[in-house]
Amino acid sequence: MKSSPPAITAGLLALLWTAFQPAFADNVRLQSLDGLMSVEGELISVDGDELVVATVVGTVRFPQAKVECFGAACPPPPEAEDTAPQDEPQADVPRGDVAISGSDILIERMLPDVLDHFSRTRAGSSLSRGGDDQAGWRYTMTNEAGAVISLAAISGGARQGIEDLISGRADIALVSRPMTETEAGRLLDGGLTAVRAAGLESVLATDGLVIVTDSSVGISSIRLGDIARVFAGKITNWEALGGPNLPITVFARESGSGTRDALNAAIMQPYDEDISQRVIGVDSDRGIADAVLAFPGSIGVTSFYATAGARALELEEPCGLFAAPEPFAMQTGRYPLTRHLYAYTRPDAATDGLAAELIRYLQSQEGQEALSEMGYIGHRITREGLENQRVRLAEAVATPPQEALLEPLREMVETLIAAERISPTFRPYSENGGDVLAKADARRLAEEIAAGRFDGRELLFVGFTDEFAAAPEDGLVRAQADALAVVAQVRGAGPDFEGRNVALRAVGYGGLSPLACSGTPIGKDINRRVEVWSRPLAESQ
Template sequence: MSIEGELLGFDGETYRINTVLGELTLNASMVRCDGAACPVTTPAISEFRIAGSPTLGKDLVPGLLRAYGSNKIDTFGSVSRSAGQAGAVGYEVISASGEMIAAVDIGASNTTDGLTDLLRGDAAIALASRPARNREARAFEEAGLGDIRSTQNEHIVALDGLLLVTSPDNPVRAITEQNAALAFAGRISNWAELGGPDAPINIYVRDTNSGIREVFDNLLMRPNGLQISNNVVLVQDDQVLSQVVAIDPYGLGFTNFADGEGAKALAIEGVCGLQTPPNAFTIKTEEYPLTRLLYMYTTDQRLPVHADGMLDFAMSEDAQDLISNAGFINQAIREASIDSQGLRVASAVVANRDFSTFPQLQEMMQQLISSDRLSTTFRFETGSSNLDARAQDDIVRLARLLSTDAFRNKEAVFVGFTDSVGDPELNRQLSERRAQQVVQQLLDENPNLQANVALQAIGYGEISPLGCNETNTGRRINRRVEVWVRDVVARN
């Protein structure tokens, strides 16, 4: 396409043009300027810093930078690594002719420091292994940098699962979050207290400066009012920790989903007896209680051209395989057959002790028995009817997927569920309204979607819990809208 108008200015990275549509600002790397008023330009060099969680900074961001260059920069040649400033690692993006395109420093510290650097203007992007806290968000607003928790500034790039791991020779298969915290605190010291052999529990943990240690404390220890015991073995690497635990029949440790190879990951058992195994699907759906989202944060300040380009690439479908190869769980939508959902079916039966709900449970299974579940699971902000940040991104992702030929003449069923707080019938009505809301937002995103796929919204309230309603985490997991897909079948 072409845009004509009066050139108002050029700052080396963007053109400002007065057009019949008003004043437009255009990324110089994405357009060619033709006309007598066009400035003589040389490719702008983007210099910026990325700081924060080493979980993302070590492997994912350098890979994203290389893939962005090779996929999105026509003149791309290579990426070289060097020592950056203040202990950061420097990366230089070089064109095929040897000219500098971008100079990027990646400082791997922790989430808190990364957000502080972003606030001070010392970083263009902050890497975070947790969401920004209320006080941190207030600091950005007070500094005039905008709402960093808005969809424009809070970017979920990947998911990860915190695994509790032991040896494959250990007979224990599941553990409660509370018992795990007690074991790491030294309050439970024998496997017999966890249903295992009469043997001491050997605890292996990462050092206090590691990102995963901070996540473990936030997810497991602090909610239980406990601290990790001093009587533990410190390990300097996640992969090494898994290897050490795997050969110790009495070992117990924690690691990232990507680094659990060799060791046996324990299922998480809720206080009500429901168990959730850690796998890519339960992490994508956020049903596994120790799931965590990984973020890139920006502010309302304009990003350097290639910082903006790399961030856009990270959120695109083109980046999803790269995210998986870096060891994280990507956000690509996956399908699971009803056969693989056997645990959730059993859980629904066990959880419904009121026989009056069985007709509704039977109806639900009749609806889903010939369907496949998509990993996309919509959740809402706490105490609000607004979709949370990840769900808003998933609306765009799902609308794009359902409009493809693979789903032509199929039916997508949106099934709402709630926790068990309140009146069961009111909960059922609420779950149906939430499912209808998701359908409407999909149609707002793509008004022609129903020409390709049939859409149906159903609500089943509290009858199919995936977490224990006795806990805040369990209630959050249970408040959801699932997406199921099936072939259209003629019914009498």
């Protein structure tokens, strides 16, 4: 059966559009070339080979070569289909004492709350806001003496935020993906290594790509490879995934957004797939969830912070492990599609002035506490209940390892069964912000120890590797070495805590407790780690 491009139920789509759209002078009707889809809406612009139409779920893009356009505002039909990727237009960044540009999830959602908290840390300051999502926002901070500081912000996506930073149009880029090596080299000679050494990169919080559907699809989990094939247009019906005989409508962020870049990097590229031209582009992460809720049989990928009631699917791995998009799983890196939210500053704004003050606040204990209070997954140290960890230990016992590892397995269970897992998890070898996160977590943990929050306890630094080595002892040795290195990093990262009544101990258990399928690219990234556990000192005697 031939599916409609994009695979939307024509009657539902037409009904929604015509019911909610007022009579604009630039209204058009778009019809797919096979006649199975008809859409009415306000034509906002023609961007390259795409028609940009206002909808009840936000701005939606339709490939001009895939539809016929009817109405006075329609552009001339294209001579031929052009599949070359189009760059997003760049909006001017409004200027203030500090200019900020970047991803919508940070500029439109996080930044207003952050600035409200930040203004309260500056004695007697009050904050006001004006503007909109098209021209940008202007924040005014006024202190008791009447001194005024202005901050300007615009959300144009991660790519534009970084470009604005490089060009000098912005002092800070708040983005949902890390800089590429090429982008970093344009900002500072020496690329990412130099950017990080200069302190221009900060990891503010943790997020995750979440696969969302509506309740009509009847499935609760999906494999990464199947996600790639759905977004590539190779799986077009839910029946192929164990669901009903229902066409799949696919929504994704528009080109230039950090969420789309992350979708490409984390899902499409590892499976050698490209996002299909039939995927419908939406202009915000929240708009993805709204679209999924509006159209039965649809799927989208969005931010953890923008699921808005849509059904979030668990990720199923080939070896039978499952990962749910939950805060602790993202904070510890257990969730395979974990990503981080970054701040980048220009070299001339990194050490002095309001931009540097704002970044220091966000990295501080106070700033991280504020982010957690706002509902973000910050880097404040949290704990997971013993019950969840006991389930994990029971799973390790249920899969007996090689004989040479039976004694280490017994020791691991005895050591950890009464301990409490805390959130710092070190993956300095990970390409997903590993080294930057490791340094920040080591400093934060050292500060907590120095403040006495772990007095009377033993902190266990527990190393794991990805897979069982040919000689099992090799994995144990490597895991122990990783754990010892993290202990040394924590001791040297912050204030001196030698006088505190706390013990630090490194242990290694090789591949005894995998969190992801061993031997896969994601497995190697997730499984090689150093966890931190806490237990009373008496338990270690």
